[in-house]
Amino acid sequence: MMLHLMKKDLREHAGSWLILLLLQSALLGAHSYQATQFADDHSRLLILPRVELLFLPILSHLLGHQLFTVELRTRTILFLEGLPVSRAQAYVGKLLLGLLVGVGFMATAYGWLIYFTHLVQPVDLRLALDVAARAGAVALLILSVGLLAAVLGRFRIPLYLALLVAAGLYANGGGEPTELGPFALLIRGFGTTTDQLPLTSLFGTLAAAMVATIVSGIILTMREGSVAILLGERMRHSEKVGVAAVLLSIAAMAALLAEHRPKEPFRFKEDGVVSRRGLHSSVSIQSRTLSSTTSRQLLERSTGLLELLAERLDIDQLPPLFLAGDPGRDPGTFERATLNKKDGVLIRAALDAEHRAPADLLVFAATELLDRHTRGRARLEALGWLREAYPFWLAEPDATLAWRRAIYAADRGFGPKDLDRWHQVEESLGRPIARGLAWSLLQTIAERSGPAAVDRLAKVTLGAPVSPWLWRSLAMNRAGNDGLLVREAQLNLDQLELAWQEAIQRERSAQQAILATIPKLDGEVRVEAPTSLSRRIHYQLALEPAPPEARFFLLWKPLYVLNDPLDEASLERSSFEVAATKGTLSRSFSAGSNLFVAFAMVVPALGCEVRFGAQRWVLP
Amino acid sequence: MSWVLLKKELRVQRPFVLLLALLIGFGVVDGLVLAYPDELTAWAILGDLDEAGSEAASMVTFFVAFAMGSGLLWREREERTLEFLDGLPVSRGQIFASKLVAAMVVLAVMPLGDGLMAVARAASSTHSLRPTIPWGLIASGMALRLAMIWVVLCLAVALSFLGRFAWIGLSTCFFSFNLLLRFEPAATLFDPLQLTAPKFRYGRWDWPTSALAWQLSLSLALVVLSAFLFARAGDRLWRHSHNPASPRASFWLATASVLIGIAAMAYVGFGDSKRPTVSYAEVPTQVGETLHYQMKYPSTLGGRAERVLAGAEGVHRQVMSTLAFTDSTTITVNAGRSRGGTAGTAMGNTIIVDLSTSTRTETLLAVLGHETVHVYAERLAKGRNRGNTFAGLFNEGLATWVEFERFRGPIHRAQSRLFSAAMWDRRDVVLSDLLGVGDIGVKVDHGVIYPLGELFIDALIRRHGRSAPGKILAALGRDDAPTDLEPMEAWREAFHHAGFDLDGVAAEFTRDLEGRRRNERKALQSLPRLFTEVSERDGTYLVAVVPSEPQDYWVQCRFRATSDTPPSEYTTVDLLNADTCTIRWTRLPGRSFWYQVGIVDLRTRQALWDPWVEVNVD
Missing domain, CATH: 1.10.390.10 (Neutral Protease Domain 2)
Incomplete structure (x- = not known):
């Protein structure tokens, strides 16, 4: 009787099968034609996954619709009650028929493609079996999920959405969707090699297909099929919205949980690692080229500075610091890697060179640690100068050179009045000069109000524990430097300006001779419009006196429509000889685009690269 | 339009509004509570209105608008409440207008929410380089998203007369549109997602005026057609689609339309009889x-x-x-x-x-x-x-x-x-x-x-x-x-x-x-550096290159439509005995295109390319 019912279903939907066969043939034909027209290196067997992924979902949906949905929704399924066959037999027959028809369709496609591929490349039995196993497993899964969806009636769309959400969460959690079950079968080595059959994916896919089929069977037979009939009814509007809301909430919560899932803490796994844990800090150094004695010396100095920083700022525990040796880097260039928030800070540097004079590296590291400690609050513009200067000040740098840089900044018109627009200061002067300026301000405060005032300033801004709450962050952003200075250093901005000017004059007199050797740097950029679409950049440099055999850089970067501080590492640099004071940038830009342009040059007297002529353009 | 009907429609859509509110709520929690809003970078300000989130957000908006539009009229028929409405002293035209306005009001919650979030983000993260709220950009983003919603809603309402085959109709439109794009790239003007794809020039949002004009015109036509069908002939179509006694007829109808689509595309793609054809004998x-x-x-x-x-x-x-x-x-x-x-x-x-x-x-x-x-x-x-x-x-x-x-x-x-x-x-x-x-x-x-x-x-x-x-x-x-x-x-x-x-x-x-x-x-230093100028003349983009014939090398230009165009779809032009590379705009139909120039060594055929340059066009 079961066979009889299957034959009846087969006959009843024969017209539909024919149409589907036509559709499949059209798809195969189009792909095959394309393969003959655009000869490339891809195996023709790769057409099978494309057809499978496009055609099978449609087929399984229609099969489910015809075999189950219509009968359940219109309740003609109750007609089966009157037949001399058990409900289970009738439903299992329908399920089997659905799977058989689907597999039959895929077998047709498979047969054609094996033949079609055989015309241009050898297809041995092993490859044919490999492809059959992969494609067959995927086909069974898609069909069984399609049939399950049909049985789930009004909850089929939520099922599809839930699968999508699950895939999204899998990808969000670091998983690679192409490595997942059916996708791995259709992607990894499909049709090209037999060495890579992913058995785990194969069995996983088959198991998933079996589970879907069993669940369908259970729903269809549970309480004599009334569950399936109930599910088959149409979903109300509010039900749809409710299901969507539940799915969205689950997705959002799961994403949140995945983000906060505890992970194994970072640690160096390579050879050549030395570590030290202090009272408030911990430092690990990894280098294959440094001797262990040198590594330990560097470790001592690092821990020394970090312990001092933590004590002055009253920080109980600084995030861990990891220093990795990278001999290929230029000295003075540091790269911060991205670690999980709680793992600390990893910095790569040319430790072979840095260990002799590690001050810059340690200041950089301390700054990054403060960023992490303050959850990024130290990067806010109003605190930028303190973030830049305090670790530097603590490291007790060469005061003469630092004052020289501050004098240079003062000559360019920058001073204490610019503390609340620190992003612009850094962009105009470059980071080393800006740091010199910031250091000089701290030094002035220390001279006027005592070193304790400097520590207090830093402690309330960089050392205070940061609340994760919204109100706190907003409050911090609104705090200007004037009030902060009055409160912690008993100086307002005007008083600081006066004191700083005096100190600058004093230092200027002391360093007059060397200051005279610093060339006057000026640069001008002109935008030309050769056509209505293109813009060209002409530059002109004015140096007095022009240093012989020096080089200068034109720094530039296309900008987004909204402004932000520049990432120094992302700036494009075109290098020129100083003798060529005029020229044209060999790049064309689009009219109306945003562009940053600046000049830069290493000035030996200042011991760093100096930036000038910085400008943000909306190219006219 | 009847106010009572409008109020009734808005009441019906309350669950939908709640769902949208939930979506916006997630955004608020994620962007303003769990993160520090004053640390946000410029890229995060416009959020879903801009590039960072526009594609995904546009797709969500598209499907939400389509889901609502396709059920707007059909559900009344499906739940047999249309007969009740017909018994009231209101015309079909009034019912149609009320439903459309209510749907638009509800869907507008999405761009409005995005806009308000953008204002909040911008206001809380100002600094000296970005001291003000970019009102113009935010308003443009919202307006274009609203336009997209309107276009999709009109399309959904028109397709809703296919009843439960509305989604099949949408997928047929989608596949046909993609096939059409291969033969007529200018058809991209009818892509609703183009409306929200952000392009900025001169510090402003560059509006896709051509696409907007075409799509709004089309949506107007669809609204008129839908209103006519709803008032006159739509019931007959629905009857065909809905009658459970004739599912096979409906299925055949849908299948036939798909087959016709495939046949039409096959004809367009493979059967262009105007082109001369040449066939060669098979080579063994x-x-x-x-x-x-x-x-x-x-x-x-x-x-x-x-x-x-x-x-x-x-x-x-x-x-x-x-x-x-x-x-x-x-x-x-x-x-x-x-x-x-x-x-x-x-x-x-x-x-x-x-x-x-x-x-x-x-x-x-x-x-x-x-x-x-x-x-x-x-x-x-x-x-x-x-x-x-x-x-x-x-x-x-x-x-x-x-x-x-x-x-x-x-x-x-x-x-x-x-x-x-x-x-x-x-x-x-x-x-x-x-x-x-x-x-x-x-x-x-x-x-x-x-x-x-x-x-x-x-x-x-x-x-x-x-x-x-x-x-x-x-x-x-x-x-x-x-x-x-x-x-x-x-x-x-x-x-x-x-x-x-x-x-x-x-x-x-x-x-x-x-x-x-x-x-x-x-x-x-002896390697030639190439200077370029781009212009447009009579629908052709011209890239003039200087020097065009450097010693020991020849110059090539390459074009692509977007930054993610696969290399197999680049158009490469050799600059031989000319100083300008040209390409028709129909090959690069978007509101911007990319080009790059490079030198190829005459002896070894090795190439050295300059970085790609994006050109915004009108």
Whole structure:
């Protein structure tokens, strides 16, 4: 009787099968034609996954619709009650028929493609079996999920959405969707090699297909099929919205949980690692080229500075610091890697060179640690100068050179009045000069109000524990430097300006001779419009006196429509000889685009690269 | 329009409003509560209104609007409440207008929410470089999203007369539209997602005025049609679609429409009878074999193939000895057309060598040697030597290194290394581009992995010996290799397992490049720098290049529609006896296009490309 019912279903939907066969043939034909027209290196067997992924979902949906949905929704399924066959037999027959028809369709496609591929490349039995196993497993899964969806009636769309959400969460959690079950079968080595059959994916896919089929069977037979009939009814509007809301909430919560899932803490796994844990800090150094004695010396100095920083700022525990040796880097260039928030800070540097004079590296590291400690609050513009200067000040740098840089900044018109627009200061002067300026301000405060005032300033801004709450962050952003200075250093901005000017004059007199050797740097950029679409950049440099055999850089970067501080590492640099004071940038830009342009040059007297002529353009 | 009806419609849509409120709520929690809003970067300000989230957000908006529009009229019919409405003293026109307005009001919650979020983000993250709220940008983003919602809503309402086949109708429209785009790129003007794709010029949002005009006109036509159908003939259509007694008729209707669509596209695609057709006789295929190769080739290239076969075993021996591999599996060689304009490709155990690219046997043998390295590398690593830019750098570098070492004259290696130094000197490529997972082709050229990879492998071999690449590949493919690592970490682990240090090799590589930059200054400065100007005339984009005929090189231009256009779809133009590359705008129909220029060495055919440049157009 079961066979009889299957034959009846087969006959009843024969017209539909024919149409589907036509559709499949059209798809195969189009792909095959394309393969003959655009000869490339891809195996023709790769057409099978494309057809499978496009055609099978449609087929399984229609099969489910015809075999189950219509009968359940219109309740003609109750007609089966009157037949001399058990409900289970009738439903299992329908399920089997659905799977058989689907597999039959895929077998047709498979047969054609094996033949079609055989015309241009050898297809041995092993490859044919490999492809059959992969494609067959995927086909069974898609069909069984399609049939399950049909049985789930009004909850089929939520099922599809839930699968999508699950895939999204899998990808969000670091998983690679192409490595997942059916996708791995259709992607990894499909049709090209037999060495890579992913058995785990194969069995996983088959198991998933079996589970879907069993669940369908259970729903269809549970309480004599009334569950399936109930599910088959149409979903109300509010039900749809409710299901969507539940799915969205689950997705959002799961994403949140995945983000906060505890992970194994970072640690160096390579050879050549030395570590030290202090009272408030911990430092690990990894280098294959440094001797262990040198590594330990560097470790001592690092821990020394970090312990001092933590004590002055009253920080109980600084995030861990990891220093990795990278001999290929230029000295003075540091790269911060991205670690999980709680793992600390990893910095790569040319430790072979840095260990002799590690001050810059340690200041950089301390700054990054403060960023992490303050959850990024130290990067806010109003605190930028303190973030830049305090670790530097603590490291007790060469005061003469630092004052020289501050004098240079003062000559360019920058001073204490610019503390609340620190992003612009850094962009105009470059980071080393800006740091010199910031250091000089701290030094002035220390001279006027005592070193304790400097520590207090830093402690309330960089050392205070940061609340994760919204109100706190907003409050911090609104705090200007004037009030902060009055409160912690008993100086307002005007008083600081006066004191700083005096100190600058004093230092200027002391360093007059060397200051005279610093060339006057000026640069001008002109935008030309050769056509209505293109813009060209002409530059002109004015140096007095022009240093012989020096080089200068034109720094530039296309900008987004909204402004932000520049990432120094992302700036494009075109290098020129100083003798060529005029020229044209060999790049064309689009009219109306945003562009940053600046000049830069290493000035030996200042011991760093100096930036000038910085400008943000909306190219006219 | 009746106010009572409008209120009733809004009441009905309350669950939908709640759902949208939930979506917005997630955004508020994620962007303003869990994160510090004053630390937000410029890229995050516009949020879903802008590039960072626009594509996903536009898709969500599209489907939400379509879901609501397709059920707007149909649900009344489905739940048989339309008959009740017909009994009220309101016209069908009033019902239609009320429903449309209510749907638009509800859907407008999405862009309004996004706009308010953008204002909150901008206000809380101002600084001296961005002191004000970008009201104009936010308003433009909201307005364009509203326009998109309107267009999708009109389309959904029109398709809702197909009843439950509305979604099939949408998918048919989608596939047909995509096929149409292949033959008529200007049809992109009808893509609703184009309305919300952000383009900025002169500090403002560049409105897609043409697309907006066309789509609003179309939506107006759809509204008129829908209103007419709803008032007059729609019931008949619904009856066909809804009658459970005739599901087969409805199914046939839908299937027939799909078949008609496929047939129409097939005709457009394959049956353009106006074009002259030329057909050639089939060329018989021949097979030649050596100990390690089985080659299939067309008989018209038999002479070249035989010469290649004669030298093939020598190639195999040289590859084996250079890399200290041992393997005797037969490799299948197809003399077909290779991918992306290359002379050869390897996949699995098969190599494609395009014999038509050269008449010189040495060149073809070099290609065979290059691809043979790929086959053995993949076999050693058991296929795990893929997955990111660094994998490309290593694989192509290894193959190129062997090619230069064994099969090419010194001139090829010298030119390749000069171009590498030039890229390094100009900062077109930095180390993180090569060691990261990014796509270097988006910035400059996928081909940079050949010359730079060759230098990387050279650094590896200098540091650890000739067997080093093989050891690393074997470490990747060993049975107990960890399989849950990110691609770059897997490489690092393989280096470590083989007893080498990836960072040390990278350092050697950068030192080499720095040295070349210093020592080859004169040669680098002698490389021609290309200046370009772009203009538009009569629907053609013109890229004028100076110098157009540099000594020892020829100039090429390449065009692409978007930054993620695959290389196989780039249009390449040789600048021969001309100073301008041209391309019709219909090939690049968007509101911006990309071009790049490069020089190709006359002797070695190696290319050095400038970075891509985007051009905004009206």
